[in-house]
Amino acid sequence: MTDVLIVVALLLVAGAATAAVLNRDPVRQALVLSFLGLALALLFTFLQAPDVALSQLAVGSAVTPLMILLTVRKVRRRSGNDHGADEPAGRER
Amino acid sequence: MSTSDGWLAAALVPLLALGPVLWRIAHGPAKDRLVGQNLVSLLAGLALLLAAQGFGRPSYTDVALVVSVLGPTGTLIYARFLDVLPDSRLVKWTALIGVPATVLPLCVATGPGRAMAKLLLVGALLIAGSVVTSARGGDGGTTA
Numbered sequence: 001m002t003d004v005l006i007v008v009a010l011l012l013v014a015g016a017a018t019a020a021v022l023n024r025d026p027v028r029q030a031l032v033l034s035f036l037g038l039a040l041a042l043l044f045t046f047l048q049a050p051d052v053a054l055s056q057l058a059v060g061s062a063v064t065p066l067m068i069l070l071t072v073r074k075v076r077r078r079s080g081n082d083h084g085a086d087e088p089a090g091r092e093r
Numbered sequence: 094m095s096t097s098d099g100w101l102a103a104a105l106v107p108l109l110a111l112g113p114v115l116w117r118i119a120h121g122p123a124k125d126r127l128v129g130q131n132l133v134s135l136l137a138g139l140a141l142l143l144a145a146q147g148f149g150r151p152s153y154t155d156v157a158l159v160v161s162v163l164g165p166t167g168t169l170i171y172a173r174f175l176d177v178l179p180d181s182r183l184v185k186w187t188a189l190i191g192v193p194a195t196v197l198p199l200c201v202a203t204g205p206g207r208a209m210a211k212l213l214l215v216g217a218l219l220i221a222g223s224v225v226t227s228a229r230g231g232d233g234g235t236t237a
Contacts, residue, residue: 001101005144008108012115019119027175031118031126034167038137038160042108045141045156048148053156061134062163069174 002046009043026072030065037061100147100202107136107143107191127171128181131226134164135188138219139195142212146199151208157215165222172226181227188223192216 016036023029037060044053111133118129138160145153172178196216200209 001098001147005101005105005108008105012108012111015112015115019115023119028119028126031130031171032115034130035115035118035133038133039111041156041160042137042140045144045153050150050153050156054159057156057159057163062167065167066170069171073174 005046006043009039009046012039013043026068030068030072033068034061034065037064097147097149100143103195104140104143104147107140110136123175124177124179127168127175127177128179128184128227130171131164131168131181131184131223132187134160134167135184135191135219135223138164138215139191142195142199142215146202151203151211154208154211154215158211158218161215161218161222164219165226168222168226178226184223184227188220188227192219192223 013036016032016039020029020032020036023032037056040060041053041057044050044056114129114132114136117125118133121129138157141157141160142154145151145157169178193216196212199212203209203212
């Protein structure tokens, strides 16, 4: 039964990583990366390594997407709205 | 042995439900992404709780505890950056039905004690986080 769980978690990780690569919008990539972090934490727990899962949760599902979002916001603010094709309904703050 | 296999098979249910959610996050409109992120942390917390019981290691619930704290916090942070916090009936009812349906059998299986108090805390955090981030009472409005 554990093997089935590990295989499903592996498939989720592979799917999330592929989706993160194939997406072009950085904001959406941040959310897919957060999903990837959670799926990796699940995989590590099923592989009986909850300590690795804890650090993966903090880094992969919280810090990395947050840094990407902060970077996107800063870049957008600096370059103005001369390339609005990235996000159709984007609001400038 | 068969009971632990049963718990692991139960953990497979929220895990399989993550597949369509991944599709919505990767391809859905902007509103669905946040709903998806909210739902993912909820389902992952449930799967971790069930897997902890299935492996016979109560200390594995710590990971679920961290998920239940970080998940709604992350959703609120994303809502702050993306300027949208959609209220979703799906997340609310998944929390209100799925969390008691998971936590109460786990409490019966573990028996009274410190482990049960931790389980109840994780369940309460999951429900509270999902309700706060999904049910604003408004009609799908945006936040300021």
